Amino acid sequence: MIEVKNLKKSFGANQILKGITTTFEKGQTNLIIGQSGSGKTVFLKCLLGLFEYEEGSISYEGKNFSQLTRDEKTNLRAEMGMVFQGSALFDSMTIAENVMFPLRMFTKQSKSEMEDRVDIVLKRVNLDDAHKKMPSEASGGMQKRVAIARAIVNRPKYLFCDEPNSGLDPKTAIVIDNLIQEITEEFDITTVINTHDMNSVMEIGKKIVFLKDGLKEWEGSRDTIFKTDNEAVTNFVYSSELFRRVRKMYLEDDAL
Amino acid sequence: MTYLHNIGTYFIMIKDIFRRPTKWSVMKPLILKDIDDLIIGSLGIVAFISFFVGGVVAIQTSLNMTSPIMPKYLVGFATRQSIILEFAPTFISIIMAGKVGSFITSSIGTMRVTEQIDALEVMGINAINYLVFPKFIALTLYPFVISIAMFLGILGGLIACVYGGYGTMEDYLEGVRLDFIPFHFIYAFLKTLVFAFLLATIPSYYGYFMKGGALEVGKASTTSFVWTSVMIILVNFLLTSLLLG
Numbered sequence: 356m357i358e359v360k361n362l363k364k365s366f367g368a369n370q371i372l373k374g375i376t377t378t379f380e381k382g383q384t385n386l387i388i389g390q391s392g393s394g395k396t397v398f399l400k401c402l403l404g405l406f407e408y409e410e411g412s413i414s415y416e417g418k419n420f421s422q423l424t425r426d427e428k429t430n431l432r433a434e435m436g437m438v439f440q441g442s443a444l445f446d447s448m449t450i451a452e453n454v455m456f457p458l459r460m461f462t463k464q465s466k467s468e469m470e471d472r473v474d475i476v477l478k479r480v481n482l483d484d485a486h487k488k489m490p491s492e493a494s495g496g497m498q499k500r501v502a503i504a505r506a507i508v509n510r511p512k513y514l515f516c517d518e519p520n521s522g523l524d525p526k527t528a529i530v531i532d533n534l535i536q537e538i539t540e541e542f543d544i545t546t547v548i549n550t551h552d553m554n555s556v557m558e559i560g561k562k563i564v565f566l567k568d569g570l571k572e573w574e575g576s577r578d579t580i581f582k583t584d585n586e587a588v589t590n591f592v593y594s595s596e597l598f599r600r601v602r603k604m605y606l607e608d609d610a611l
Numbered sequence: 612m613t614y615l616h617n618i619g620t621y622f623i624m625i626k627d628i629f630r631r632p633t634k635w636s637v638m639k640p641l642i643l644k645d646i647d648d649l650i651i652g653s654l655g656i657v658a659f660i661s662f663f664v665g666g667v668v669a670i671q672t673s674l675n676m677t678s679p680i681m682p683k684y685l686v687g688f689a690t691r692q693s694i695i696l697e698f699a700p701t702f703i704s705i706i707m708a709g710k711v712g713s714f715i716t717s718s719i720g721t722m723r724v725t726e727q728i729d730a731l732e733v734m735g736i737n738a739i740n741y742l743v744f745p746k747f748i749a750l751t752l753y754p755f756v757i758s759i760a761m762f763l764g765i766l767g768g769l770i771a772c773v774y775g776g777y778g779t780m781e782d783y784l785e786g787v788r789l790d791f792i793p794f795h796f797i798y799a800f801l802k803t804l805v806f807a808f809l810l811a812t813i814p815s816y817y818g819y820f821m822k823g824g825a826l827e828v829g830k831a832s833t834t835s836f837v838w839t840s841v842m843i844i845l846v847n848f849l850l851t852s853l854l855l856g
Contacts (some may be wrong), residue, residue, distance in 0.1 A: 390683030403733050429631070443726035447644075457734060515733075571751050 356381050357402065357513065357545055360410035364397055371397045373569040374411065378491045384536050384559045386550055389566035390591060398566065399549045403437060404428060415513065433461045435508030436544075438516040438535075442498040442519055444490040450501050451477070451486035457509040463485070476504045480534060496527035500534065507538055514539065514546040520555060528552065532559050553598055556580065581605045621816050628744050628812075631737040638745060645749035651713050653756060656702055656710060661694075662762040664702070665767030666775075668693050673777035687768070687786025693762035700799045701847050703760045704806040705835045706754035709754075715746055716835040719818025720828040723774035724838035728819070743815040756798050761799075775843075798854045805850065806843055813839045 357379040371394045372484040379385040388397050400406040402413060404420060413420045415431060418589040434578060436457075444453050451473050458469045477483055488497055499519060506514055506585065516535060520528035536559040539546040556563060560577035566587050573585045580592060581602050593599045615675055631788040632638070722728050765787060772778045773786040817835035821827055 404728065404731060425631075429735040432733060435733060437730065437733045439726045443730040445727055445730075446721075447727070460634065460734060460736060542643055544662060 357547070358414040360400070360412045360414075361412065362398070362401060362408055364401055364406060364408040369529060371569050372401070372408070375566070375569075375571050377549050377564050377571055377574060379545055380562065381545045382540060383561035384539050384546045384548060385562045386548050386556060386560045386562070387564050387566060388484065388550060388556060388574075388591070393566040394569040395549045395566055396517065399515060400548065402547060403515055404432065411488040433509065436505050436509070436511035436514045438499065438502045438514070438519050440518040440521050442502040443489070444498055444501055444505070446490050449486065450482070450488050450490065450493065453490065453501055454504045454508050456504065463511055463588065470510060476508045479507075479538070480504045495522050496531065499523065499531050501537065503531070503534060504571075507542065507544075511544060512541065514544045516546070516548040518550060518552075519548060520550065520552045525554065528554060529558065535559065551593070553592060557601070582609070613625065614629060620820060621812070624743070624819065625738055625812060627737065627739040628747060629740070632739060633736065633741045641741070641745040642748050645672070646752060647746040648714065649746065650752045651750045653707060653710060654759065656706070657756055657760050658763050659764040660706060660769035661699065661703065661749070662844055664698060664762060665690060665694055665764030666771030667699070668764070669768030669772045669783070670775060670777060683782040684786035686772055686778050687783035688789045690768035690783075691765055693766070694837055695761055695795055695799050698764055699757050699760040700802045700806065701843065702841050703757060704803070705840050707810055708843060710812075711810055712835050712839045713832040715811070715814035716818040716832045718816055720821045720831050722825055723819065723821055724828060740817065742819065743811065746809040746815060747808070750807040750811045751804070753810070754803045757799070763769050763835050769852045777811065795805045798850075801854065802847060805846055809839055809842050809846065813842060
């Protein structure tokens with residue numbers, strides 16, 4: 356579980372996060388949504404320890420990140436997996452080498468043990484025959500699956516995903532969403548996903564945190580988001596005619 | 612103020628190169644790859660330029676020796692001195708700032724743009740050590756490149772001199788051996804090692820700390836070349852004043 360309390364972060368005079376308090380539970384997909392400029396990416400980078408914050412705290416299983424020693428932070432980071440928006444695969448390595456990278460860095464496993472683990476993980480993301488391909492030879496969807504495989508290969512406790520569906524066609528996006536949800540439940544990981552994609556919200560939003568102007572405007576789940584009358588949330592989530600209709604149908608069904 | 616900030620950041624980066632080292636089993640292939648990219652991959656262009664510039668130095672020296680009282684062996688002497696003292700260590704380093712420096716800046720810069728460096732940092736890896744240390748170690752072999760440049764420069768001068776009809780082989784070789792001062796080699800290789808350090812660190816700095824997209828990678832490569840060249844020229848002046856002045 357990740358607990359965030361009164362998190363504040365500024366860049367110069369520009370305050371991006373103005374005091375966010377929330378928790379992200381284990382074994383479920385936690386989504387951060389909000390308009391561009393609402394502070395989602397900064398929030399995620401604070402969670403990852405890439406940005407230092409001025410006030411507040413982030414605790415991982417009760418351990419306050421800012422109070423950890425450098426070695427403890429390094430150990431904690433080894434328990435984190437991250438899927439970047441652009442996949443961020445190392446383009447000088449093959450797909451198998453990319454996935455093996457965290458194992459080579461953080462474990463003392465033999466080569467055959469690492470290869471076995473890579474085989475298992477690549478099979479899990481349905482890429483059993485892509486070991487020797489270079490990232491440049493893989494499609495966007497394949498690259499995302501490799502990034503997920505790399506993120507989970509070292510059995511992380513925390514999985515962070517920044518816009519995992521960006522640039523993907525709707526069918527592949529759903530495949531990626533479902534894969535993240537299955538992996539989260541299967542390995543009991545605390546997963547935090549930063550997304551703009553309303554399909555993801557409806558499909559896998561076990562917990563949803565809506566940010567607006569650096570503040571937590573609303574939080575709930577994919578079920579409660581249909582019923583909320585928070586204007587900022589409804590304006591954002593139901594900005595398209597399709598989602599307005601879906602909501603209307605849901606509310607009508609619910610009323611019956 | 613920006614310059615001071617950049618200088619401070621550069622020295623912090625240098626400290627970070629040696630902090631929290633990456634596992635040797637991971638570092639070893641990176642060092643070997645960088646030796647291949649930065650050292651072996653540069654031998655061709657260095658050999659080509661050294662040979663022909665050595666030839667040009669010999670021809671120019673010969674053509675400018677119009678007085679009959681000047682001995683013919685001076686062509687070999689002047690070529691040796693130019694090649695060993697300045698051409699090989701300094702001129703080749705400027706060329707390497709373009710070739711190797713741009714390669715380092717663009718490869719690290721591209722990793723920054725495509726979030727590969729963020730991926731390393733999220734994993735808790737000291738990205739500066741992971742990326743810059745192998746280049747630093749690879750470039751400790753840079754004096755090997757410069758010794759090849761010295762040899763081929765003097766050889767190029769010999770061939771141009773003899774086959775161009777500017778002098779005899781005996782005269783040229785006598786000049787090459789004349790008043791040889793071993794300290795000149797020490798001076799040249801000391802300079803080379805300092806230049807190697809600049810070649811590894813300045814382009815890495817511009818790549819690592821760049822912001823923006825693909826266009827900025829190109830701009831960072833150009834800026835890195837300019838500043839590496841400027842620093843090579845300044846340090847060359849400083850070291851020459853200290854060691855030979």
